[in-house]
Amino acid sequence: MNQTIRVVLADDHFFVRDGIKSLLESEKNIVVVGEATDGLEALEVVTTTNPDLLIVDIRMPHHTGIEVVEKLRNQNNPVKIIVLSMHESEEYVLKSIKAGADGYLLKGSSKEEFLKALHSVANGGKYFTGDISSILINQLTSSTASTLEPKPVLNEDLTITKREKEILTLLLSGKGNKEIAEALEISKRTAEVHRFNLMKKLKVKNLMELSNKATEYSLI
Amino acid sequence: MNQTIRVVLADDHFFVRDGIKSLLESEKNIVVVGEATDGLEALEVVTTTNPDLLIVDIRMPHHTGIEVVEKLRNQNNPVKIIVLSMHESEEYVLKSIKAGADGYLLKGSSKEEFLKALHSVANGGKYFTGDISSILINQLTSSTASTLEPKPVLNEDLTITKREKEILTLLLSGKGNKEIAEALEISKRTAEVHRFNLMKKLKVKNLMELSNKATEYSLI
DNA sequence: TAAAAAATAAGTACAAATACTTAATTTTTT
DNA sequence: AAAAAATTAAGTATTTGTACTTATTTTTTA
Numbered sequence: 063m064n065q066t067i068r069v070v071l072a073d074d075h076f077f078v079r080d081g082i083k084s085l086l087e088s089e090k091n092i093v094v095v096g097e098a099t100d101g102l103e104a105l106e107v108v109t110t111t112n113p114d115l116l117i118v119d120i121r122m123p124h125h126t127g128i129e130v131v132e133k134l135r136n137q138n139n140p141v142k143i144i145v146l147s148m149h150e151s152e153e154y155v156l157k158s159i160k161a162g163a164d165g166y167l168l169k170g171s172s173k174e175e176f177l178k179a180l181h182s183v184a185n186g187g188k189y190f191t192g193d194i195s196s197i198l199i200n201q202l203t204s205s206t207a208s209t210l211e212p213k214p215v216l217n218e219d220l221t222i223t224k225r226e227k228e229i230l231t232l233l234l235s236g237k238g239n240k241e242i243a244e245a246l247e248i249s250k251r252t253a254e255v256h257r258f259n260l261m262k263k264l265k266v267k268n269l270m271e272l273s274n275k276a277t278e279y280s281l282i
Numbered sequence: 283m284n285q286t287i288r289v290v291l292a293d294d295h296f297f298v299r300d301g302i303k304s305l306l307e308s309e310k311n312i313v314v315v316g317e318a319t320d321g322l323e324a325l326e327v328v329t330t331t332n333p334d335l336l337i338v339d340i341r342m343p344h345h346t347g348i349e350v351v352e353k354l355r356n357q358n359n360p361v362k363i364i365v366l367s368m369h370e371s372e373e374y375v376l377k378s379i380k381a382g383a384d385g386y387l388l389k390g391s392s393k394e395e396f397l398k399a400l401h402s403v404a405n406g407g408k409y410f411t412g413d414i415s416s417i418l419i420n421q422l423t424s425s426t427a428s429t430l431e432p433k434p435v436l437n438e439d440l441t442i443t444k445r446e447k448e449i450l451t452l453l454l455s456g457k458g459n460k461e462i463a464e465a466l467e468i469s470k471r472t473a474e475v476h477r478f479n480l481m482k483k484l485k486v487k488n489l490m491e492l493s494n495k496a497t498e499y500s501l502i
Numbered sequence: 503t504a505a506a507a508a509a510t511a512a513g514t515a516c517a518a519a520t521a522c523t524t525a526a527t528t529t530t531t532t
Numbered sequence: 533a534a535a536a537a538a539t540t541a542a543g544t545a546t547t548t549g550t551a552c553t554t555a556t557t558t559t560t561t562a
Contacts (some may be wrong), residue, residue, distance in 0.1 A: 190415035196408035
């Protein structure tokens with residue numbers, strides 16, 4: 063469980079790298095296995111050293127840290143990544159999350175927070191510093207806010223079968239019975255029956271109600 | 283700007299309150315103006331002392347901390363609120379956000395983080411500890427994830443009229459042409475025409491595609 | 503106050519969905 | 533191996549929507 067965490071540092075400033083390195087190496091189960099001074103080098107070093115964790119600065123020559131995250135994720139590289147940033151920036155934070163970063167720290171964070179983040183990310187968790195939490199909360203409370211509602215659970219014995227779920231998905235994507243029949247290689251009449259049963263089970267009387275209910279109970 | 287921050291503490295454990303109090307009072311521009319040992323008392327003390335900030339524990343007799351937040355927000359009380367929790371709990375975190383809390387800390391947080399949270403919340407910010415960031419990120423990346431996508435904007439000259447928007451809303455709520463006609467006191471044929479025009483404008487060929495496109499472009 | 507845009511509504515023919523029921527196969531669970 | 537559940541599919545009559553076009557009346561905007 064408490065194996066050595068192999069880390070790569072990517073930051074174009076020697077002092078920053080050195081600072082982080084000395085901080086990390088005060089911990090005995092962390093070892094810095096590589097360093098990079100720009101985005102391209104970061105990708106290279108990660109590919110060759112295969113570390114557990116990459117700590118990457120956003121502002122770097124030849125690809126930003128966020129681009130590095132994107133590229134690694136597109137390659138399905140499972141390395142954990144903590145993004146470092148100078149200031150709170152909504153754009154950077156959201157882009158990092160979207161790109162698939164596991165953590166986000168400000169350069170001003172304390173040694174304790176740094177290590178906490180590092181360990182939780184290395185263990186498969188996420189750590190986005192409280193300093194940027196307002197950005198996350200904004201995202202969550204703006205928009206539909208539906209995300210915050212505890213999703214209602216389907217009551218009692220209501221069971222939607224596998225096949226019905228397939229039909230439901232196709233229905234919600236805009237397919238008609240005929241298209242569904244073709245897609246699943248069944249008769250149009252069968253598709254109709256599945257649709258009918260779905261509507262009966264969910265007690266709805268038309269497609270839109272079906273769609274609404276399906277979304278409400280996150281059936282898809 | 284750096285005025286004294288007036289704080290109320292609500293926690294049913296004397297030791298916790300006392301610990302926080304001594305921590306806070308080591309800061310010179312923070313003063314604890316009230317304490318409460320349960321939810322009801324918290325509401326009372328906040329109402330009478332009108333503090334800048336309430337630090338409230340979740341688990342308390344007579345209304346949980348979250349219920350206290352809800353009640354204060356329903357009364358439009360502008361007090362800033364930091365919720366304290368023993369452990370990371372998705373349910374508690376999400377409920378706190380929904381109730382309108384400005385911050386969320388674990389009881390194990392460091393003195394530094396505590397004070398950082400307190401100051402940023404007192405200054406109108408939000409502070410949700412990094413320890414629970416995985417919950418926030420989950421919320422943001424699950425669901426439609428649409429929250430992270432820049433919402434596409436309707437192209438060019440495409441204009442949906444007021445009436446069409448009304449029809450659209452009714453359509454998406456599951457109404458048929460006849461029902462829409464009745465609701466808007468127009469002929470069923472008129473409702474049909476509006477629906478037809480909508481579908482033509484949005485280049486869709488059935489209700490579900492209309493629904494999907496409407497959602498995608500947040501037309502409703 | 504024109505001109506443009508929006509809302510209203512009818513007609514027609516055709517396509518699709520609704521609302522069931524019945525029933526033969528498969529597949530899954532016990 | 534039997535029972536239960538799921539999938540398949542057909543029949544029938546009725547309702548609703550599709551895909552237009554044409555045209556009058558209101559409302560908005562220039």
